[in-house]
Amino acid sequence: MTDQRDAARQRAAMKQSSTDAAQASGLPADEAGTARPLPPQTLAVDYHSVLAGSPDAVLLFDIDHAVLIDANHLAEQLFGRPLAELLQGGMEQLFPARQADGTTSPQLLQEKMHATQQGRIVVFRAACCHRNGHAIACEVRLMRVSASGRQLVHARVIDLTERNLADALRAGQNNLLEMIARGAPLQPTLERMLLMIEGQSRGVLCSIMLLSKDGKTMRSAAAPSLPPAYMALLDGVEIGPGVGSCGTALFLREAVVVSDIEHDPLWAPYRELAASFGLRACWSQPIFGQDETLLGTFAMYYREVRSPRVQDMRLIDMATDLAGIAIGRARHEEELQRHRTHLEELVVERTTALTLANSELAAALSHLSITQDELVRRDKLAALGALVAGIAHELNTPIGNGLVVATTMAERTQALRASLPDGLRRSELETYLAQASEADAIVLRNLQRSADLVSSFKQIAVDRASSQRRHFLLRQFVAELMLPLSATLKGSSHTLQQDIAGHLALDSYPGPLGQVLSSLFENCLRHAFDGRSNGVISITGRASEDGKSVLLAVSDNGVGIAADDLARIYDPFFTTKLGSGGSGLGLHVAHNIVTGVLGGQISASSDGHGATFTLLLPVVAPQAPAT
Numbered sequence: 001m002t003d004q005r006d007a008a009r010q011r012a013a014m015k016q017s018s019t020d021a022a023q024a025s026g027l028p029a030d031e032a033g034t035a036r037p038l039p040p041q042t043l044a045v046d047y048h049s050v051l052a053g054s055p056d057a058v059l060l061f062d063i064d065h066a067v068l069i070d071a072n073h074l075a076e077q078l079f080g081r082p083l084a085e086l087l088q089g090g091m092e093q094l095f096p097a098r099q100a101d102g103t104t105s106p107q108l109l110q111e112k113m114h115a116t117q118q119g120r121i122v123v124f125r126a127a128c129c130h131r132n133g134h135a136i137a138c139e140v141r142l143m144r145v146s147a148s149g150r151q152l153v154h155a156r157v158i159d160l161t162e163r164n165l166a167d168a169l170r171a172g173q174n175n176l177l178e179m180i181a182r183g184a185p186l187q188p189t190l191e192r193m194l195l196m197i198e199g200q201s202r203g204v205l206c207s208i209m210l211l212s213k214d215g216k217t218m219r220s221a222a223a224p225s226l227p228p229a230y231m232a233l234l235d236g237v238e239i240g241p242g243v244g245s246c247g248t249a250l251f252l253r254e255a256v257v258v259s260d261i262e263h264d265p266l267w268a269p270y271r272e273l274a275a276s277f278g279l280r281a282c283w284s285q286p287i288f289g290q291d292e293t294l295l296g297t298f299a300m301y302y303r304e305v306r307s308p309r310v311q312d313m314r315l316i317d318m319a320t321d322l323a324g325i326a327i328g329r330a331r332h333e334e335e336l337q338r339h340r341t342h343l344e345e346l347v348v349e350r351t352t353a354l355t356l357a358n359s360e361l362a363a364a365l366s367h368l369s370i371t372q373d374e375l376v377r378r379d380k381l382a383a384l385g386a387l388v389a390g391i392a393h394e395l396n397t398p399i400g401n402g403l404v405v406a407t408t409m410a411e412r413t414q415a416l417r418a419s420l421p422d423g424l425r426r427s428e429l430e431t432y433l434a435q436a437s438e439a440d441a442i443v444l445r446n447l448q449r450s451a452d453l454v455s456s457f458k459q460i461a462v463d464r465a466s467s468q469r470r471h472f473l474l475r476q477f478v479a480e481l482m483l484p485l486s487a488t489l490k491g492s493s494h495t496l497q498q499d500i501a502g503h504l505a506l507d508s509y510p511g512p513l514g515q516v517l518s519s520l521f522e523n524c525l526r527h528a529f530d531g532r533s534n535g536v537i538s539i540t541g542r543a544s545e546d547g548k549s550v551l552l553a554v555s556d557n558g559v560g561i562a563a564d565d566l567a568r569i570y571d572p573f574f575t576t577k578l579g580s581g582g583s584g585l586g587l588h589v590a591h592n593i594v595t596g597v598l599g600g601q602i603s604a605s606s607d608g609h610g611a612t613f614t615l616l617l618p619v620v621a622p623q624a625p626a627t
Contacts, residue, residue, distance in 0.1 A: 080131035172196035186330040190222035210296040245284035398446035475500040500541035508621035528558025555612035
């Protein structure tokens with residue numbers, strides 16, 4: 001109601017403006033106050049003749065007086081208004097109160113007219129309005145012209161209805177073919193097709209009936225706009241001559257057009273039924289498959305007496321072709337499913353036969369499993385023996401060194417105590433103190449070495465619950481980790497580099513991750529640059545393609561890793577620096593942490609010009625198990 005009142009007020013204002021302008025300019029006005037157009041002969045150009053020859057609807061609008069002064073016959077047809085009625089108002093009578101986007105039509109016209117008065121040719125699409133109230137999709141082209149000192153607007157209006165319908169039909173056909181190709185269920189496909197056809201012709205109600213397998217009755221397949229009760233009454237009806245449009249079309253295998261159901265003998269048994277649902281016309285055409293197999297029938301109903309036009313027959317032909325493809329595809333799928341079912345039955349039969357053979361195989365597998373378990377147990381014991389031997393070997397050296405020094409100092413202390421009654425010379429005391437200081441240093445160094453080894457041994461079984469989980473930025477975390485590591489490189493020619501995207505974030509365990517990276521850095525320093533200078537250790541990070549993981553790579557330009565060693569670098573106590581301070585546990589512990597608490601993977605590669613350790617870490621680490 002608000003839109004109607006706004007439009008009425010604007011029309012009244014424009015009418016008053018027209019009256020005022022007419023009075024001021026001397027134009028004649030009718031009794032309603034609307035300025036009447038000047039006769040064509042008063043214009044320098046006979047625009048009426050020009051408009052009459054146009055292939056489109058054309059109107060001539062007087063800007064100064066806001067009235068239409070002429071229109072051709074096509075404009076009368078397009079808007080359903082005679083010329084005399086068109087000339088009673090302005091352009092606003094040709095448009096609804098509002099456009100589809102909510103803009104008021106007077107506001108739209110004011111904007112476009114203003115642009116036209118600036119000398120521009122204005123082209124826009126808008127909804128126009130037929131006299132009976134239905135909307136018309138149009139393209140409007142406005143151009144300013146001058147005639148006998150009057151400022152006019154030449155308005156050319158093109159009806160886009162047919163073009164839009166053709167576009168919608170083309171798009172609908174493509175969508176249907178895609179549905180058929182995807183193997184979409186038959187009923188939704190047919191309903192989509194019927195709705196597409198109904199959108200092409202005002203007032204049409206479509207249906208598809210399928211012929212039963214015995215070829216005697218018809219079954220309702222799709223009718224999205226027809227009353228369900230009506231379709232239910234037709235479902236299962238036997239086909240034959242005089243059984244309405246669809247039953248007769250199926251029986252005769254040809255199109256049946258009934259323009260007036262009430263007076264057509266083919267509908268005699270069902271005349272009252274159709275009338276009770278307000279159906280007055282029905283055109284039906286059979287649907288055939290590729291091999292001319294009769295599949296069903298397509299029908300178009302109307303609630304008025306009506307005969308098909310040429311474009312209607314084109315729609316019917318297109319609909320039956322599409323329906324034939326869809327139904328044929330569905331029947332083919334049904335046949336394939338029948339074969340699949342038969343195949344499944346054969347598989348079940350063969351499976352039963354194989355079950356007996358599998359029972360014998362299961363007994364053999366059980367014996368094999370027992371053997372495998374025994375082998376695994378032996379392997380575990382062997383690994384445990386190697387671990388204990390390695391621990392004993394590594395701890396024996398520092399503990400033995402400390403024990404020898406402590407024993408030696410005990411003997412010297414006893415000798416010093418024995419010499420006290422005879423008097424102790426200053427030189428003897430100084431010698432003893434120097435030896436004691438040296439012994440202390442040796443003992444402390446070896447005890448520290450033992451403590452470090454014990455700490456490394458404890459890390460072999462990573463305690464997943466010992467580290468705190470949190471969100472952190474990977475680049476910032478690595479930068480903080482590199483600070484103390486960089487300090488250890490001062491005085492050397494080696495450098496640390498990083499190239500990690502600033503947005504990479506992890507929900508993980510920074511403590512264990514830091515331990516892994518530190519171990520990898522230490523491994524580079526110990527093994528990569530043996531006898532080399534200007535070494536570079538770089539760490540790079542990027543997101544995986546799916547965004548669920550992070551690829552972190554630690555690489556160096558050192559001597560690389562021998563191919564034979566790559567397969568063993570994660571084994572406990574494997575080291576190429578035995579006797580030079582390497583325990584062989586660093587990479588083993590790092591591997592356990594990455595694959596355990598961090599929930600990722602670690603791999604190593606070497607091309608002879610350095611080595612690269614690549615970590616694939618999930619952005620969200622797995623939850624640590626409860627302890």
